[in-house]
Amino acid sequence: MSDHPFYMDLLVLFSIVIACLSSFIAVDLAERMVRYKRSVFFVLFSSCALGTGMWSMHYISMIAMKHESAASYYIPMLLLSLFVPIAASYVLLLLFNNPRTRSSKATLGFGGLLFSCGLLIMHCSGMMSVRYTAAFEQSAGSILGALVLSLAVPAITASYHPNWTAKRYNMFSAKKLLLILVLTAVLSGTNYIAMAGASYVDTGPYIYMGRTPLLNDSMLGMILACTFLLVVAVVLGLMYKDRKQVLFTAQFNEQRYTALFEFSPDMVVCIDPVRKKVISANPSLRQTTGYGQEELSDYKSILFSTGDEQALKAAVKRAAQGQSGKLEIIVKTKSGARLICSTTVFPLVNDKENYVYIIAEDITALAEQQQELLIAKNAAESAARMKSEFLATMSHEIRTPLNGIIGINQLLAEEITAPDHQELLKLQNTSSLALLSVMNDVLDISRLEAENMLLVKAPFKLPALLRECINLFAVAAGHKGLALNLEIAPSIPEQLIGDSARIRQILVNLIGNAVKFTHEGSITVTIEPCSKEGTSLGLLFRVSDTGIGIAPDKLELLFQPFSQVDASHNRKYQGTGLGLAICKKLVELMDGSIWTEKAREGGTDFFFKIPLQLMDTIPRQEYSNEQGVREKREKSEVG
Known part of the structure; x- marks a missing residue:
C-alpha cells in the first residue's frame, strides 16, 4: 500500500532557515570575491560552508518527513550526497573569483547549471541513502518540476553585471536581500518539489545485509546539528577575519592620512563648505602664516586682494560640487609678510559629509x-x-x-x-x-x-625672376661644366604679389652655394604649388645639386649665424657663414619655412616654402614699393 509522508512544520521551517543562511553565505561570499580576488583556500572553505548548508537543509527536510516506516541511512551514499553540493559550490565560486571567467555570461551560466545539477544529484543520492522497511518510489513529474525550478540558478548567475558592485560594500543591501530570498525560494522549492513526489510501498520487514553500519534518525540529527554549528562557526570566522582586515586597512589608511596631513611641508586646511567652518589645519599652515584654526574662516583678512578672495570662494564652491581647481593667490601672514601660493582645491566626498581640502604651496621664492x-x-x-x-x-x-x-x-x-x-x-x-x-x-x-627689415609687397613675374637668378651663375657653372636646370609647374601663375628682391636674395644664396660646392653634374631649381588658402598660394622651391653633400650631423648647423660645416682656418671653401642664416630669417619673415635634406644620389636638396598672393584677387594699381613698406609697417605695429 502506498504511503505518502507528512511533515513536521517546525523542522520544515528550520530547513528553510538553513536554506536562507546558505543563500546568504553564497551571495555575500560571491560579492566579496568579485570585489577582491581571494585565495583558493578561502574559496574552498566558502564552498564547504555553502555545500554543507545545503546538505543540512536537505536532510533536515528528510527528518521532518514522518511516515509509518522506520528509516536508517547508508553512510557511503550519505557522504556522496555531501560531496556533490560542496564540489558544485566550489566550481561556481571559483568562476566568480576569477576576473576572466567572471566577465563571461556563458561561463557563469554554465557554473550555475552545474550547481543546479548538484542540487538534484544531492537530492537523489540523499533519498537513495535512506533504508526504509518500505520500498521508495519517486514520480518523474516531481523530478521534472524540481529541474525546471533549479534552472533559476544559472539564470541568476548569467545575469551578473559589474554594476552590481559599483557601490560600496553593504552586507544587507536591498538588492542582496532580494537575491537571497529568491535563492532561498529556489533551494527550498527544488528540495520540497522533489520530495513531494516521493511515496513508500510496504513490502514487509526490511533486513539489511550489508557490512557498513547504518545511521538512525537520532545520530543523523546530531550530525546535522554539529554541521549547522560548523557552518555558522565558519561563516562567523570568515566574517570576523574579513572585518579585522577591513579595520586594519582603515586604521592604516587613517595613520597614513594623518602622517601626510600633519607632516606635509605644504599648508593644508580642511573646511566644511555647508557650515563654512574650518575642520582642521596642519602645523605647516600655522607655522608659515601664524594664523590659528579659528582665524582661517575670514578670507578677507588673510588674502591681499578682493580678487583673490572671490577666486578662492569660487574654487571652494566648485569643489563642493565635485570639481577640483588650481589657482594662484597672495596670502598675507599675521606678521604682514606677503606669500605667493600655488593652491589646489579639491573635494572629499563620503556617504555622510562633503569636505573641501585646500593645499597651498609657498612659491614666493620661485615667483x-x-x-x-x-x-x-x-x-x-x-x-x-x-x-x-x-x-x-x-x-x-x-x-x-x-x-x-x-x-x-x-x-x-x-x-x-x-x-x-x-x-x-x-x-x-x-x-x-x-x-x-x-x-x-x-x-x-x-x-x-633687430627686426628692422620690412618686406615690400609688389607684383612681379616669377618665371622672369627665376631665369635672372639662373643666368647670374651661367658663366660660373659653364666654367665648371655644370648643367643649370629650371623646372616650373605649369599651374603656377606668371604674375604674383610678394617681395621679389628678398626671394631673389634667397635663391641667389642657395644657387650660389650649389655652384660653389658642386664640381660635376647638375643643379636643378624646381618650383611647384603646395597649398592654396583663399587668396594665398603656397609655393615650394627646391634647389638640388650633385655636389659634395653634407654630413647628417652637420645639417642642424647650416642655418645658424657664423656657422660653417668646416670651421678650420685653412678650409677649402671660404665664407662668413651668414648666407643660410639670412635665408632662414627672410623665409620666416615671409611666414614660410626652410630646411635641407641629403639627396638620394649624392649632393644636397634645399627646400623653402613661402606663401604668395594671387594677382587676380587685388587690383594691380594698389601696389607699389611705398605701399608695400607701409602695409608691412602697419602689420608690425598691430602685431
Whole structure:
C-alpha cells in the first residue's frame, strides 16, 4: 500500500532557515570575491560552508518527513550526497573569483547549471541513502518540476553585471536581500518539489545485509546539528577575519592620512563648505602664516586682494560640487609678510559629509626668481637688439667709404695701363667686392635680428625672376661644366604679389652655394604649388645639386649665424657663414619655412616654402614699393 509522508512544520521551517543562511553565505561570499580576488583556500572553505548548508537543509527536510516506516541511512551514499553540493559550490565560486571567467555570461551560466545539477544529484543520492522497511518510489513529474525550478540558478548567475558592485560594500543591501530570498525560494522549492513526489510501498520487514553500519534518525540529527554549528562557526570566522582586515586597512589608511596631513611641508586646511567652518589645519599652515584654526574662516583678512578672495570662494564652491581647481593667490601672514601660493582645491566626498581640502604651496621664492629671469631676459634681448642696431649702423658706415674705394679703383683702372698696376687694381677690386659682400650680409643679419627689415609687397613675374637668378651663375657653372636646370609647374601663375628682391636674395644664396660646392653634374631649381588658402598660394622651391653633400650631423648647423660645416682656418671653401642664416630669417619673415635634406644620389636638396598672393584677387594699381613698406609697417605695429 502506498504511503505518502507528512511533515513536521517546525523542522520544515528550520530547513528553510538553513536554506536562507546558505543563500546568504553564497551571495555575500560571491560579492566579496568579485570585489577582491581571494585565495583558493578561502574559496574552498566558502564552498564547504555553502555545500554543507545545503546538505543540512536537505536532510533536515528528510527528518521532518514522518511516515509509518522506520528509516536508517547508508553512510557511503550519505557522504556522496555531501560531496556533490560542496564540489558544485566550489566550481561556481571559483568562476566568480576569477576576473576572466567572471566577465563571461556563458561561463557563469554554465557554473550555475552545474550547481543546479548538484542540487538534484544531492537530492537523489540523499533519498537513495535512506533504508526504509518500505520500498521508495519517486514520480518523474516531481523530478521534472524540481529541474525546471533549479534552472533559476544559472539564470541568476548569467545575469551578473559589474554594476552590481559599483557601490560600496553593504552586507544587507536591498538588492542582496532580494537575491537571497529568491535563492532561498529556489533551494527550498527544488528540495520540497522533489520530495513531494516521493511515496513508500510496504513490502514487509526490511533486513539489511550489508557490512557498513547504518545511521538512525537520532545520530543523523546530531550530525546535522554539529554541521549547522560548523557552518555558522565558519561563516562567523570568515566574517570576523574579513572585518579585522577591513579595520586594519582603515586604521592604516587613517595613520597614513594623518602622517601626510600633519607632516606635509605644504599648508593644508580642511573646511566644511555647508557650515563654512574650518575642520582642521596642519602645523605647516600655522607655522608659515601664524594664523590659528579659528582665524582661517575670514578670507578677507588673510588674502591681499578682493580678487583673490572671490577666486578662492569660487574654487571652494566648485569643489563642493565635485570639481577640483588650481589657482594662484597672495596670502598675507599675521606678521604682514606677503606669500605667493600655488593652491589646489579639491573635494572629499563620503556617504555622510562633503569636505573641501585646500593645499597651498609657498612659491614666493620661485615667483621672485621668475621675475628676475624675466628682467634678465628683457635686458638680454635689449642688449642683443642694441648690438644688432650697432652692427647695422657700423656696417652702413663702413659700406659708404668702401663703395668710394671701389669707385676710385675703377677710375684708376681706366687711367693706368701698366700690366703690373692693372693686376694690383684687379686684385684690389676683387678684395673690395668680397668685403662689400661680407658687409652686406652683416647688415642684413643685423637688420633681421633687430627686426628692422620690412618686406615690400609688389607684383612681379616669377618665371622672369627665376631665369635672372639662373643666368647670374651661367658663366660660373659653364666654367665648371655644370648643367643649370629650371623646372616650373605649369599651374603656377606668371604674375604674383610678394617681395621679389628678398626671394631673389634667397635663391641667389642657395644657387650660389650649389655652384660653389658642386664640381660635376647638375643643379636643378624646381618650383611647384603646395597649398592654396583663399587668396594665398603656397609655393615650394627646391634647389638640388650633385655636389659634395653634407654630413647628417652637420645639417642642424647650416642655418645658424657664423656657422660653417668646416670651421678650420685653412678650409677649402671660404665664407662668413651668414648666407643660410639670412635665408632662414627672410623665409620666416615671409611666414614660410626652410630646411635641407641629403639627396638620394649624392649632393644636397634645399627646400623653402613661402606663401604668395594671387594677382587676380587685388587690383594691380594698389601696389607699389611705398605701399608695400607701409602695409608691412602697419602689420608690425598691430602685431
